[in-house]
Amino acid sequence: MNRRNFIKGSLAGGLAVAATAKTEKADAAAGTFGGYADSMGVLVDLTKCVGCRTCEAACNKEQGLPEPDKPFDDYSVFDEHRHGGLPRRTTEKEYTIVNRYEVEGREKPLYRKFQCNHCNEPACLTSCFVNAYTKTPEGAVIYNPKVCVGCRTCMIACPFYVPTYSYSSAINPVVKKCIMCYDTRLKFGRPPACVEACPQGVMTFGKRKDLISLAHKMIDAKPGKYVNHVYGETEVGGTSWMYLSDVPFEEIGFNTHLGPQPIINYVKDFLAIVPMVLTIWPALFTGFHLLATRKQANKDESNKA
Amino acid sequence: MAQLIRNPFNWILAVIYAVGLPLTIGRFIFGLGWATHSSYDYPWGLFLGWGLFVMVPLSASGFMLGTTVELFGRKDFKPIERLGLLNGLLGYFFAVVFLQVDLGQPWRLVYPMFVSLGPAAVLFLVAWHVATYLSVQIAELVPAASEFMGWIKPKKFIKSIVLGLTIAGIILSTLHQGALGALFTYAPGKVHPLWFSSAFQWFHFFCSSIFAGLSMLIVVSTLSKWFLKWRCDKTFLESLDRCTLGISKGASLALITYLVIKFIALAHDNNWGYLLTGWGQWYLFEITFGAIIPLALFTTAIRSNRAGLARLAAFFAVFGIALNRLNTALIAFNWNLYQEIPHWREAIIAIMVYATYIVVYRAVLYRLPILYTWKGDSK
């Protein structure tokens, strides 16, 4: 391909992309994608959870997950620890789990529900090189097992350690994680199974923006009841699932050092150099070559002379 | 055959295969969970940590030598160019083999190319660039194969486009070596700050791949000199010391640059405090033995014209780069959680694949005109 064709081609390609993706571009130009305006979300009021594990059972049934290791009304799981003394986490068989935290100065233990937080700009999605992830306008981050090659970069990238992988499968291992019941419920405007099953009303389902305002109103209405922070409102660019707590989030296993930047922002330094290298290197190194070999040519000539 | 049995190295290989082959087959029957300690928290183990992140920088010699000889016209490095190219090609090829052992679904290997594309992801770049670069390297080695097979046309054709291939090699290498580093910028909180720099990560990986590839080339040429002397021709043996020292110059320049950027990254993110921790000591160990000592040895070797010292330096540098990549990908990864030790099966399978790499390497060196010049061409 000669240079003119190359430039023509890239211009045409660029224009086509610009035309098809105009709406997303507006956000992208501003630096980050702030999430879909009418995205749904869930506000989890951790102070209300009593650790009954009904959400775990509901998830298991809704998603057709395999039989658990222990019954869902067996509360000895709260004493389980995995590698490194860490509390339970989601697995390929459990998309959501509840952990118990004994917090100093709190009369009763605090229970924390854990599942995919459904980021506005998900690290799993932006790190996936086969486009297996989709952030739906409803807010769910869903996954397409048909195209996944199993590189597990999404698991490296997820700041919440959410995606899991069916390591036991030799033929077709896939990533497993909460999809906010997208296929069976969210798509039809219904809340995820765990939300609906919760007897304590720990979770409130609604539009993300409504939930943020609700969360702040709840914090303001009863000063001292909640920690003055809605976890997930700003973390890694905001998440669809958000949390209220009456004890500092770092004491109940939340990572409070994630910062407000979506994970992709940390990668942009590199992404920015890609077009530079692609366009500048050929000219630069051809120039080097000409310079270097001209010296050689001169030398040859002077040798001759 | 008798020769095969006489070589003690073959006995070691036989043991490795006797244990490794069943385990490798087991990995494809029982899955990754059976063979490795890869977990939800530690998705990547030795297959990628060693096979991809260590093998690829150590194989940067291909584009380095191609650039030196073809682009900068340094014909004095010609005797070692093909070894550099071969080291590159085989390293990349076996990185892909390691990747395959890790992914386990060979039919999906082409998905990122043709089935479902995620062009905004760093790994997309790695996949495409490693794949295209592999073909570039195959093309660059076509002359060697065509000489062996007695073809003339392919060699002539490659010669006519060698400059284009070389420049493509530089672009692809800059980007995918850098991209391997940039992959970790997806995990800003997971990699220990001493091994992480969102601004410089790609440059750390790219810059260190330069001296990694060059040092690996010195190591391989040294091993060839020791164990395959009969296959080397006079040109190769006579110019080896000079080439080694020449390569050392390049490597020490890259090492200095690398150390400076490492230093700037520390200052940029203000990570000095971490140096006083246990992680800091481990970091200083890596920098000292993997970068400062080889740099000192390289420069001494160049000044005093001692190729032997440069070879020692190269061994240190290769160790340093392997340690750096393992640190970033496995050891300092999840430093806030817990340490993961690879499963013994995982280690053995990795050793077996690496042994295969050595066997293939040796087999090619035995036959193709890499260490010697084809008679028809020496005129």
Place this chain on the structure above:
Amino acid sequence: MSLKRGKLIGLAAIIAMASPFTQPLNAVGEVFELSSLSNLYEGVSFDHDMHIEAASDNCAACHHHTAGTPTQDPNCIPCHKNSGEAESAACSSCHEAEPFTSANLEKTANTPYLHHKEKPGLMAALHQNCLGCHSEVGGPLGCQDCHTMTDKGEKYYNTGKYAPKPGKETGHH
């Protein structure tokens, strides 16, 4: 304003009729069955008399208001001091069995009042009310202290005769 209120009452009435929880709760002195979870659990026989006694005749300990008295809930008083008597004491007259239907979402999104927004659904209201008090006065707290699991429930919770066989754990660390 009055139109809006009328609409709201109408809605509440519809929901109250549609919900499985429609018995009049003003029947002081009865034992009755709470059966909104009858899918997974047997109905809960609720001894109203006993609870009245336990609360020393203070209806507001459980109900924000009874038919006949204005609200006594501190969240509601600021606005509803003069709202007069409530029409029904049934929980389901305010707390929806399905709080997250799109109609309800719209309603809660549009109301400016926080306590209307954070009003729990029927199941949550009952559990928060019962468990909140039980944990204070030492009443039963376990799920099956009040609910008897049905066969369906045992299946749902993988317990009882549906409990996983021990020792077949294949957990990956």
